Amino acid sequence: MVTGNKAWALGVVAFLVGAAAMFAVTVVVDDDPKVTVQPESATKADLPRTREGLVAAWTAELEKAGKEKQDGWETLTTEELRDRYLSQYFINAPDAEDIDPGMVKRD
Known part of the structure; x- marks a missing residue:
């Protein structure tokens, strides 16, 4: 049987x-606030920076769409090539219905 002194000793222990x-749990737990950084836009991060890179990327996007470069494309400026590439990139992007066919539009 547990006597008074033993009960106190067990309580203290x-x-x-x-x-x-x-104490061990509070030392292990990290209380620093978490910082979330939004990723860069895929088009901005993946956008080629050279004329040759833009031509290659634009050609690849056109091939995905089953199209070819128009005649005289060599005379396009780098900015025009960038615009054509981005335009085709967004045209080739999947629609919401393709990504999630069963999704119901909520009003």
Whole structure:
């Protein structure tokens, strides 16, 4: 049978074990606020920076669409090539229905 002194001793030991466990948990837990950084736009990050890169990317996008470069494309400026590439890139982008066919539009 547990006597008064033994009960107090068990209570103190249980308290100390609990306090030590609580201390260990608070030391391990990271309380620093989490910072979320939005990723860059895919088109901005993947946009070729050279004329040759733009021509290659535009050609690849045209091939995906089953099209070919128009005659006289060599005379296009780098900005015009970039515009054509981005336009075709967005035209080739999948529609919402293609991504999630069962999605119901909510009003």
